[in-house]
Structure formats: structure tokens, C-alpha cells
Amino acid sequence: MKKGTLLALTAVLCISTALAGCGKKEPAPAPGNAAAPAPAKTEAVSVDVGMLKLASSAPLFIGIEKGFFKEENIDAKAKWFDAAQPIAVATAGGSVDVGATGITASLYNMVAGGQKLLIVADKGREQKGYSSTALLVHKDSPIKAIEELKGKKVGITQTGSTYHYMIGRMLEKHGLTLKDIELVPLNSISGLMESLKSKQVDAVMLNEPNITAVVKEGYGKVVAQVGDEMDYQTSGLFFSPKLAGNKDTAVRFLKAYVKSTRYYYDAVLVKKDGKLVPGANFDEVVKIIAKYTGQPEETVKQGLPYMDRDGKLLAEDIKTQVDWYAKEKLIEKTIDTKTIVNTELLDQAIAQSGK
Known part of the structure; x- marks a missing residue:
């Protein structure tokens, strides 16, 4: 055997032995040679959402109607209420997993009394240049x-x-x-x-x-x-303590919500030369809102509230509200807003959603 060939064989044997001894995995197959392993399937979860038949619930209507929650393996079920306060009570008590309603003094009083819930996203706000x-x-x-x-x-x-x-x-x-x-x-x-x-x-x-x-x-x-x-955060999306504690489900729900708020914003809130212009999906969004609220489409067009495109909450405004209500003696005692506001879950959802 030629000396060069012997040396080459020896080198191959040494490398193979070293790899086996170190327990290293073999290189991944070249592209096209084998399929990549499928990602782990997320757990299917049913989520009850307490809400009112108002246009400010539009992203939730859109997420259900367009299947955005289903895409995240979440079965979002609408639970209808006739007033705002019972939604907050139901969310804190766990009767619903998500609450979508106005942020009022009664909600803050409920929290001051020991009830627990988290405000996690925007569901309507007062914004310069928009009629609400x-x-x-x-x-x-x-x-x-x-x-x-x-x-x-x-x-x-x-x-x-x-x-x-x-x-x-x-x-x-x-x-x-x-x-x-x-x-x-x-x-x-x-x-x-x-x-x-x-x-x-x-x-x-x-x-x-x-x-x-x-x-x-x-x-x-x-x-x-x-x-x-x-600027005023009039209403919000609330999570029950149980849902907030299930980080995977909470983030997945908010990913679907972000997709929905973007769909809503791009359809009805985009401005050109300072004026609102209908987006590509304007008529579709109006029809969805009309279906869920029971209002005529022409009425819906006059009541499309402003929302942040990514569903971001005006977190600092929650403290402003609490301080004002306390000053006016409309809440029993001031509360630490850090205990009722969570923006981290939405931030993670946005990061996973991309632009």
C-alpha cells in the first residue's frame, strides 16, 4: 500500500473514532436530502372571551371570524354581556379567561378590594385626529x-x-x-x-x-x-390570573389579537393627507362588525374607534387615571398600577409576530 493512501486511511479512522468517542451527532442532512423535523404542536386551548356588542371589540370579532385564533390553536368563544362591570368581575373570578371592556372607577375599586386581573392590551382609546x-x-x-x-x-x-x-x-x-x-x-x-x-x-x-x-x-x-x-386609554383587554399564568397560551392569544388589530387598523384607520381613507379590507371589516354588533353597516362606518395597530396599551395613562379617581374620591384607595398592568406578554407576542 502506498504511503499516501495509508496516511489518508489512518486520518479517516482517527476522525471517525474521535467523533464516536465524543458522542457528537452526525451533520444535518443537506437541504433537499431529508425533511426537517416538524415543530412541536401547540396544545389546543379553549378561551372564553367576555365582551359587549360594540365596535371597539372589532379585533376580537375579526380574530374569530377570520380564524386568526384558530391559527394559534385557540378556540376563542364569545361570551356576551350587557354591561362593562360584570365583565371585569367575571374575568377576575375566572368565569371568563379574557375580558374586553371599558376601564372605569368601578374596575379600580374592584382591584382595590382584592380582586385580581391584568390589563394587557389596547381595546380603544381617545386619539388626536380621530372622532370617538x-x-x-x-x-x-x-x-x-x-x-x-x-x-x-x-x-x-x-x-x-x-x-x-x-x-x-x-x-x-x-x-x-x-x-x-x-x-x-x-x-x-x-x-x-x-x-x-x-x-x-x-x-x-x-x-x-x-x-x-x-x-x-x-x-x-x-x-x-x-x-x-x-390621550386616554378608554378600554382594554384583561386577562384572568389563570390565563396570565399560562404564558404559552397568553402569548398565543395575543399573537392572534395583534394580527387582528393590524387587520382592523389597515382597513379603517389609515390616513392620507390627514384624512381617513378606506383600506383594502374596509368593506369586509365593516360587515364583520355589523354581523357581531347587529348594527347597520352605515351606522358602523360612523363609529370605528381608534386602536393602536399593534394593540399596545397606554400603560402610563392607567396610573394617571388611578391618581385622578383617587383625588376625586371615586375609588376607595389608590392602587399600585404595576400590579394590574402587564405589557410584557404583548411585547413577546409582537416580537414573535414580526412587522
């Missing part, structure tokens, strides 16, 4: 600015409501306080509209599509859009 909630006066009113409300009657839904908070904050921005006006709780949206129409109050807080309805009927006019006055 506004201060309206009668068409014949001389009032043209917030500072002119001193001594006037202002209608809201309930004490401690989002409307209560919004008018209080706007008054303070313009040098007044709630003590400078007479606050009139009217318990319902229809009550607000009727009281403005009959001039029983001087002004009301009202949301879309009701703002558009009042203006079209000709008995009211807008003095100020809340979003132009302040």
Missing part, C-alpha cells in the same frame, strides 16, 4: 369652548364612568374643576341624547356613532373632541 367621544351642546347654545361651561349642567352616563373622567380632565385642562359645573348622571346614551334635544342640560358627553346622529338630526353641535384634548 366629544362634548356636545345644543345647536342654539352660545357655548363655543370648554371654559364656557362654568355654572352649566353637563350630562354624563354615570358617576365614575369614562365620561365622568373625560369631562373632569378636560375641565382641569382649561382652568376649571368639576365643582364649577353641575354634573348630571343620566344612566344611558339615549338619556343623554334626549336631554340635549330637550335642552334639559347645557352639554353632554357622547360617543360615535351617536355624535354623528345628533349632528345629522340637527339639534346638537360639537364643542370639543376628547382625543384632541388628551
Whole structure:
């Protein structure tokens, strides 16, 4: 045997022996030679979602209708409620896994009393340049600015409501306080509209599509859009302690939610030259919302609330709200917002979702 050949064989034997002795795995097959191992299948999970039949629940409607939750192996089941507070109670108690509703003083009082839940994502906010909630006066009113409300009657839904908070904050921005006006709780949206129409109050807080309805009927006019006055996280997505503790399921749910918020935003919230322009899926999204809310499509088009494209929460605003409600003695005691806000789960979902 030639010396060169002997040396080559010896080298091959040494290398093979060394690899075997070290327990090293053989190199992965070249591309095309063998299929890569399939990723581990995620566990199928059923998730009950408590919500209202409102346009601000649009991403949840979209996620269910388009199968985005199914893609994450999550069976998201809508559980319908008639009011906001019972949703928060059900989420904290574990009757539903996810709650989607407004953030009010009653929710903070519930947390102050020992109930536990986490606010994890956006579900509607007041944002500059978008019509959501506004201060309206009668068409014949001389009032043209917030500072002119001193001594006037202002209608809201309930004490401690989002409307209560919004008018209080706007008054303070313009040098007044709630003590400078007479606050009139009217318990319902229809009550607000009727009281403005009959001039029983001087002004009301009202949301879309009701703002558009009042203006079209000709008995009211807008003095100020809340979003132009302040950024405000009006509602949120809540997780029960049990769901928040199951990190895999929680992140998967939020991945589907992020896909849904992006779908919603790109369909109805994109602006061009400062004006809203319908996106490619505008009609489809309107139809989905109409289906789940039972509203006519033309009504839906007037009440499409602003949401962050990635579902991001205005976390700092939660503390602002708690501090204000405590100052006004609308919550029993102040709470540490770090115990009720979790943005880490959504951050992970966004990171896994890409752009």
C-alpha cells in the first residue's frame, strides 16, 4: 500500500473514532436530502372571551371570524354581556379567561378590594385626529369652548364612568374643576341624547356613532373632541390570573389579537393627507362588525374607534387615571398600577409576530 493512501486511511479512522468517542451527532442532512423535523404542536386551548356588542371589540370579532385564533390553536368563544362591570368581575373570578371592556372607577375599586386581573392590551382609546367621544351642546347654545361651561349642567352616563373622567380632565385642562359645573348622571346614551334635544342640560358627553346622529338630526353641535384634548386609554383587554399564568397560551392569544388589530387598523384607520381613507379590507371589516354588533353597516362606518395597530396599551395613562379617581374620591384607595398592568406578554407576542 502506498504511503499516501495509508496516511489518508489512518486520518479517516482517527476522525471517525474521535467523533464516536465524543458522542457528537452526525451533520444535518443537506437541504433537499431529508425533511426537517416538524415543530412541536401547540396544545389546543379553549378561551372564553367576555365582551359587549360594540365596535371597539372589532379585533376580537375579526380574530374569530377570520380564524386568526384558530391559527394559534385557540378556540376563542364569545361570551356576551350587557354591561362593562360584570365583565371585569367575571374575568377576575375566572368565569371568563379574557375580558374586553371599558376601564372605569368601578374596575379600580374592584382591584382595590382584592380582586385580581391584568390589563394587557389596547381595546380603544381617545386619539388626536380621530372622532370617538366629544362634548356636545345644543345647536342654539352660545357655548363655543370648554371654559364656557362654568355654572352649566353637563350630562354624563354615570358617576365614575369614562365620561365622568373625560369631562373632569378636560375641565382641569382649561382652568376649571368639576365643582364649577353641575354634573348630571343620566344612566344611558339615549338619556343623554334626549336631554340635549330637550335642552334639559347645557352639554353632554357622547360617543360615535351617536355624535354623528345628533349632528345629522340637527339639534346638537360639537364643542370639543376628547382625543384632541388628551390621550386616554378608554378600554382594554384583561386577562384572568389563570390565563396570565399560562404564558404559552397568553402569548398565543395575543399573537392572534395583534394580527387582528393590524387587520382592523389597515382597513379603517389609515390616513392620507390627514384624512381617513378606506383600506383594502374596509368593506369586509365593516360587515364583520355589523354581523357581531347587529348594527347597520352605515351606522358602523360612523363609529370605528381608534386602536393602536399593534394593540399596545397606554400603560402610563392607567396610573394617571388611578391618581385622578383617587383625588376625586371615586375609588376607595389608590392602587399600585404595576400590579394590574402587564405589557410584557404583548411585547413577546409582537416580537414573535414580526412587522
